[in-house]
Amino acid sequence: MATIKSYAAEDLADINTPLLYDYWYVAGLADEFTRALRERTILNRSLVLYRDENGNPIALQNRCAHRSFPLDQSTLEEGGIRCRYHGIKYNHDGKIIDVPCQDKCPRTGIKKYKTKEIGPLVWVWMGDYADADEADIPELPVHDMNKWTHVVGKYNYMEGSYILLHENLCDLSHLPFLHASTFKFPKEYTAAPIRVEQHGNQVTFYRQLEDWNMLKPFFHPKLDFGNQKVLYKSGGKYVSPATNKGYGLLIPLDESGNEQPAVGHYVNHYLTPESERSCHYFWFIARNYALDDKDYSKKQGEMVQAGFDEDVYAIKLLQAMFERDQHDYREIGIKADKPGVIMRKIVKSLAGA
Ligand code: FES
Ligand SMILES: [Fe+2]
Numbered sequence: 001m002a003t004i005k006s007y008a009a010e011d012l013a014d015i016n017t018p019l020l021y022d023y024w025y026v027a028g029l030a031d032e033f034t035r036a037l038r039e040r041t042i043l044n045r046s047l048v049l050y051r052d053e054n055g056n057p058i059a060l061q062n063r064c065a066h067r068s069f070p071l072d073q074s075t076l077e078e079g080g081i082r083c084r085y086h087g088i089k090y091n092h093d094g095k096i097i098d099v100p101c102q103d104k105c106p107r108t109g110i111k112k113y114k115t116k117e118i119g120p121l122v123w124v125w126m127g128d129y130a131d132a133d134e135a136d137i138p139e140l141p142v143h144d145m146n147k148w149t150h151v152v153g154k155y156n157y158m159e160g161s162y163i164l165l166h167e168n169l170c171d172l173s174h175l176p177f178l179h180a181s182t183f184k185f186p187k188e189y190t191a192a193p194i195r196v197e198q199h200g201n202q203v204t205f206y207r208q209l210e211d212w213n214m215l216k217p218f219f220h221p222k223l224d225f226g227n228q229k230v231l232y233k234s235g236g237k238y239v240s241p242a243t244n245k246g247y248g249l250l251i252p253l254d255e256s257g258n259e260q261p262a263v264g265h266y267v268n269h270y271l272t273p274e275s276e277r278s279c280h281y282f283w284f285i286a287r288n289y290a291l292d293d294k295d296y297s298k299k300q301g302e303m304v305q306a307g308f309d310e311d312v313y314a315i316k317l318l319q320a321m322f323e324r325d326q327h328d329y330r331e332i333g334i335k336a337d338k339p340g341v342i343m344r345k346i347v348k349s350l351a352g353a
Helices: 162-169 172-178 187-191 212-218 294-324 335-352
Strands: 024-029 038-042 045-051 057-061 075-077 080-082 089-091 096-098 112-118 121-125 149-159 195-199 202-209 230-240 243-252 263-275 278-287
Touching (some): 024 038, 024 112, 024 278, 038 263, 149 294, 162 230, 162 243, 162 278, 162 294, 162 335, 172 230, 172 294, 172 335, 187 202, 187 212, 195 335, 202 212, 202 335, 212 243, 230 335
Antiparallel strands (some): 045 057, 057 112, 075 080, 080 089, 149 278, 202 230, 230 243, 243 263, 263 278
16 A cells, blocks of 8 residues: 655656656557558657558658658658658668669668557557567556447647646546536545555556446446446556556445446546657547447547546646746645655656666
């Protein structure tokens, strides 16, 4: 069990903490990787993203090795990209394979990044190619995609440090307030204690309500448990600098009070810093009921996006305040901050390492 009896501000990651390169991040949704070139800046590095002729997702340095022309503004040919400025061609490994005005190709090419497509996401390892280990990719929330229906969404760009977004995602106390008009959490939700545990460099947190009826607006209108007692458990997990997993689960109890298989949602968040003060934000919801209800998927996606818009709005305001205001300032802490404080300690120690 984690304890955070005292901590100094300098022990916590903040908007100025250096970014972490030796991790897998979500480079984009799988359907963003096509035979058209797309630019995305990740951890201050401009990448060009596309698929090769065999459908493999490719991520290369987006900067021509000759005079820095952006390759996403160039031409994707059979076998690679030809720079639009002076025509140098790179293969899918970033090696130079043609220089139109001379016979010999320089041996210096552009950097290639390791990618891995899993379900609706494409991951990229931002450290050295040789150090990439696919076993380090955070798991999807569900193992058998066929038993779950998923809805995905994204913010191509949002202003604000990914640390502020992680803190928001570790924070169950803002739900009834910032999301008062969208998620409409009842007051009882705020009063329920938050359980927090740290396991290595990860933090789990949740709270539980004894009666799910007050949360009904979150679920499919036809979901009905009759007179059965149903618990509502909501929480999340800070998994890695790139991932924060949330969930809202209904747990029916049988007559003896034993927990039955849960019904509900996993809400995964993928945070990909663009720079120290901006990110890309992808999300993924999986539910294990009303699997074929496409109208509901659309409605659920819109409801969730409306709520996340409020988080994105708040984080932009926080970032602007940090950058603009010159008051002497020291954050106060409240009990509910605990998961976020532990996450910030972890990220700070990773950055130090
Ligand atoms: S800048 Fe790309 S070939 Fe010259
Ligand atoms: Fe939120």
